[in-house]
Amino acid sequence: MYKVFVNDKPLFLTSTVEKETDFQIFLLETADIEQLIVKMFNHKIDKAFLYHPDEKLSLKMLKEKFPVAKAGGGLVYNKEGKVLFILRNGKWDLPKGGMEKGEIIEETALREVEEETGVGGLKIVNKLQKTYHIFKRNGSYKLKVTHWFEMKTNYNGILTGQAEEGIEQVAWLSPAEIKEALKNSYENIKLLFEEHKIIQE
Structure with a gap:
């Protein structure tokens, strides 16, 4: 099952039919997907x-229904086991950004993390899952596919948020602080932490 977020609301792509309770089910081949997305954006459908x-x-x-925007991002650990977070537009997020021409996705992820946070000496240690979300830009909908990578660094210098990207703060967060930050984050970021069981109860 794939989980695509539309305005932070889940749209599941599934091959099993479940009994409807708190959600609506549509047949992919016959559904007016654009109409469904509009309703989710306008809070008429929650799931x-x-x-x-x-x-x-x-x-x-x-x-095939939406233009795809490819992005790369990092779940970055320092040597103390803390994770690198950014506060963007009032919400906690992980550094990520769009792919540039001629790049491979790993290069995108490394470049974006460094640009958005000022953290250098990054090394990819693991490929994580992809997350999907539909967003609206200039009046049309796009599907963003973000490729996530686990990274490590020994960097202990100054953290510099990329102001032009709306980044207000960059911080290394401990597992307890992550738990708190995720209460004010995005669903696809929460999903990343759930999938990899990063926060131990």
């Missing part, structure tokens, strides 16, 4: 499932 017997194909079909 929806798009059904197709082939899950991988369902993601391909969604990508």
Whole structure:
């Protein structure tokens, strides 16, 4: 099952039909997806499932309906085991950004983390999952696919938030602080931490 966030509301791409309770289910092949996205954006639908017997194909079909923006980001640990967070537009987030021409996605992720936080000496140690969200830019909807990488660094210098990207603060957060920060974060960031069981109860 794929989870795509629309305005922080989940849209599940699924190959199993579940009994409807607190959500609506649509057939991917016949649904007016743009209309569904508009309703989710306007808070008329909080949670929806798009059904197709082939899950991988369902993601391909969604990508055909919207322009895809590729991004790379980092879940960065320092030597004390703290994780690098940014506060952007009043919400805690992880550093990430769009792919530039001629880059491979790993280069995008490393460059964006350094540009947004000032942290250098980054090394990719693991490829994490991709997250998906639909956003609106200049009146049209786009599907953003973010490739996440676990990174390590021994950097202990000054943290510098990229002001032109709306970054108000950069901080190394301990597991307890992460738990608190995730209460004011985005669903796809929470998903990343859940999937990798980074925060131990």
